[in-house]
Amino acid sequence: MPKLKTKKSAAKRFRITGSGKKIVRRKANKNHLLEHKTSKQRRRLSNPALVHETNEKEVRLMLPYA
Template identity: 80%
Template sequence: MPKLKTKKSAAKRFRLTGSGKIRRRKAYKNHMLEHKTSKQKRRLSQLTLVNERDEGEVRLMLPYI
């Protein structure tokens, strides 16, 4: 069986939790930050879990995670 290739763009975006779930960053915290409230920016800074419907596709992109 040949080795599988990891999608490097996905490897930079996703991390595994201790229980095996996949974590991701939230969107909308890259630019135009002076228009967003401090509360909004603080909440966007937190990591969140990948939705269970999308988790299968992420795992295909990361075969050895």
């Protein structure tokens, strides 16, 4: 079976933690229209989040090095 190519769009959106067991993502809604959002909301959106376990398999298929 040939090597799988990395999906570059996924590689830019996700990264693997040091242990290799978890996948980190950015939160949505932090790009524009920030004026009406509270500073508390903007601050929360800045923190990275983990990919949910139900979606982890799909992300790992897009990232063969994961």
